Amino acid sequence: MSTIQFDGVGKRYGNGAYAVRDLSFTIEDGEFMVVVGPSGCGKSTALRMTAGLEPITEGELRIGGKVVNGLSARDRDVAMVFQNYALYPHMTVAENIAFPLASRGASKDEIARRVAAAAQTLGLTEYLDRRPKALSGGQRQRVAMGRALVRDPQIFLMDEPLSNLDAKLRNQMRAEIIGLQKQQGVTTLYVTHDQTEAMTMGHRIAILRGGLLQQVGTPRELYEQPTNLFVAAFVGSPAMNLFRAEFRLTETGPELLTDGAVLRLDPGAPLPAALRAESGHRIVVGIRPEHLSFAPPGTPGLAAEMRMIEELPPEKLVHMTIGADTPMTGGGQPVDADFLTDLGMVAAAHRAPLIARLGIDTAVPDGPGVALHLDPRRLHFFRASDGAALR
Amino acid sequence: MNRPSALNTFGRELGALALALLWCVPFYYLAIVSLKPMSEIFADPVGFPDQLAFANYAEAWRGTMGVSLGQAMLNSLIVTIGSVVAVIALGSASAYVIARNGRRMGTLLFFFFVIGIILPHQLSVVPLYSVMRQIGLVGNQLGLIVLYSGLMTPMSVFLYSGFVRTLPADYEEAAEVDGASRGRIFLKVIFPLLAPVTGTVAVMVGMVVWNDFFIQLIFLSGSPAQTLPVAVYGFVGEFSARWNLVFAAVFVSVVPILAFYLLAQKQLIKGFTGGIK
Incomplete structure (x- = not known):
């Protein structure tokens, strides 16, 4: 049983600043958990605390049910792949892979056998006598993987192992890592800042921001039911469309009021209970790009201005703006403004950008002015004050 | 063209x-x-x-004060190799601890060694001689090795610690996660990475010890452990100097250094110009 349990784990520096705060979640035996977040969110610190390279100042960390706070890295039985691989430059590939075994006093025969097996698995057999500098990026990455899996550790830790590879090789290695993890069945904690990597690799994903855990869930849960504005905006590419509107429950049905425009929602549409309590307040509305469509002629819709069309077969991205504030420019109570900086979102008062993802053959109406149809069942609602999802 | x-x-x-x-x-x-x-x-x-x-040459080879030039050369080799090995071992290990220690302690230790470079060792010759004679370290090779280790370690710590600071901590962290002990990390991972600076330290210490005259004259003259510079000086008398013998002895003493350079030329140049690749 190689579970990893974070129980209120925190890292506080001498000056009182937190790198990670009150981290609590469990990684099940054999699970591939990806920790993702913008730079400086504490994901690498969390990984290093798991490895034993960074002291834990608060809470308890358990590996296989055993508290490991006081254990040094060498006694935790974990294997780690570093961002720059950290291959020993003066050793050959074989010596690099053998190092963890030799450090634990394995016999020469056993070392030779296991190094050969690991090299076989990773297609490194013909490179065993080479030094790391004579290898390509992808091969180095494989050697780092070999060093990690050669001694059957309890858990794998990976710190952005694909970030130094070019796009094509990254896709290839991504598939290889997923395959290896599945084959070995070792509990894995994988850290990345790339949400595409997180979505494609992880059984579950933990999203961190500012040292705080935002949400843990399967990729689909995060995509479809984000618990807050940050998760909603972070997961998905292009990001979820977000704009501010005033929510009103009127006799004719629910309405969203943007700058000068009223969008009437279907009276029969199922709305979250928490949203009804927000009637008369400004909220943040979100909709995924693939759920935006153009209103058929003659039907009411949200007025939008066309900006440009990006063709990316088999789909196209239609960029528009609507007369509404972004979560950042709404005035009044600012939504925790930092996260927009974290996400690199642009602020322009009273003009919220929207992107629609359409099939490449979908007809787009002429003219700069178009009307958008928003399916109320596909809308996400967030409280403006703290960004929490209204459910 | x-x-x-x-x-x-x-x-x-x-x-x-x-x-x-x-x-x-x-x-x-x-x-x-x-x-x-x-x-x-x-x-x-x-x-x-x-x-x-x-x-x-034959006469010079017979040496002075009962020590042949061959014996003196062997003594020089023992003292030089012993000092180089000791300085590399002490310097690299101390520098590793200094460079990887907390900022305050590391700086304090670093300055302790820098003071060792600044102070002229000639000032301490008299008390040193007295102490070393008491503990039986005058007139033998071990005494000189101990002495040169003390004199040269500060400079090697200075060179090594600058280099260790440029080494990424990832190598050590990877080795630690791989289950290596502190000693193994130093010996198997860090020390081999210090090869360029080890080459520099070896040549620097080797040259100083092989050529030094002052300390060797004071601590070895008249003893069977006398080294080449002292042996050569033996041909210079109070009233006359046999320069032809002095020059013959010097010519002989240059040979091992020349041979070493010719053999290790490639590695030496690589050591001085190279870094981690």
Whole structure:
């Protein structure tokens, strides 16, 4: 049983600043958990605390049910792949892979056998006598993987192992890592800042921001039911469309009021209970790009201005703006403004950008002015004050 | 277009050759004087000898004060190799601890060693001699190795710690996660990565110890452990100096260094110019 349990784990520096705060979640035996977040969110610190390279100042960390706070890295039985691989430059590939075994006093025969097996698995057999500098990026990455899996550790830790590879090789290695993890069945904690990597690799994903855990869930849960504005905006590419509107429950049905425009929602549409309590307040509305469509002629819709069309077969991205504030420019109570900086979102008062993802053959109406149809069942609602999802 | 550039190269090489010849003048002088009989040295110092007195070498080889030149050379080798090994071991390990320690403690230790570089060791010769004689370290090779280790370690710590600071901590962290102990991390991962600076330290210490005269004269003269510089000095008497023998002995003492350089030329140049690749 190689579970990893974070129980209120925190890292506080001498000056009182937190790198990670009150981290609590469990990684099940054999699970591939990806920790993702913008730079400086504490994901690498969390990984290093798991490895034993960074002291834990608060809470308890358990590996296989055993508290490991006081254990040094060498006694935790974990294997780690570093961002720059950290291959020993003066050793050959074989010596690099053998190092963890030799450090634990394995016999020469056993070392030779296991190094050969690991090299076989990773297609490194013909490179065993080479030094790391004579290898390509992808091969180095494989050697780092070999060093990690050669001694059957309890858990794998990976710190952005694909970030130094070019796009094509990254896709290839991504598939290889997923395959290896599945084959070995070792509990894995994988850290990345790339949400595409997180979505494609992880059984579950933990999203961190500012040292705080935002949400843990399967990729689909995060995509479809984000618990807050940050998760909603972070997961998905292009990001979820977000704009501010005033929510009103009127006799004719629910309405969203943007700058000068009223969008009437279907009276029969199922709305979250928490949203009804927000009637008369400004909220943040979100909709995924693939759920935006153009209103058929003659039907009411949200007025939008066309900006440009990006063709990316088999789909196209239609960029528009609507007369509404972004979560950042709404005035009044600012939504925790930092996260927009974290996400690199642009602020322009009273003009919220929207992107629609359409099939490449979908007809787009002429003219700069178009009307958008928003399916109320596909809308996400967030409280403006703290960004929490209204459910 | 090739002609001028070839001419240019030829000119440059000729210049370099002339400069190299200039460097050879002392060696010519050394060789010539070492082969002259005593009577000719002052009569015609730079001219070619009328008679080649190879007997000078035989006499110089017999040495002075009962220690042959061969024995003196062996003593020099023992002291030099011993000191180089000791300084590399002490310097690299101390520098690793200093460079990887907390900022305050690391700086404090670093300055402790820097003071060692600044203070002139000649000041401490008298008390050192007295202490070393009491503990039986005068007149033997071990004493000199201990002494040079103390004198040269600060400089090696200075060189090593600068280099260790440029090494990414990832290697050590990877080794730690791989289950290696502190000692194993240093020996198997860090020390091999320090090879370029180890080469520099080895050459620097080797040159200083091999050529040093002052300390060796004070701590070894008259003992069977006397080294080459002391043995050579033995030919210089109070009233007369047998320069032909001095030069012959010096010529012999240059040979091991020259041989070492010729053998290790490639590695030495790589060591001085290389880094981590």
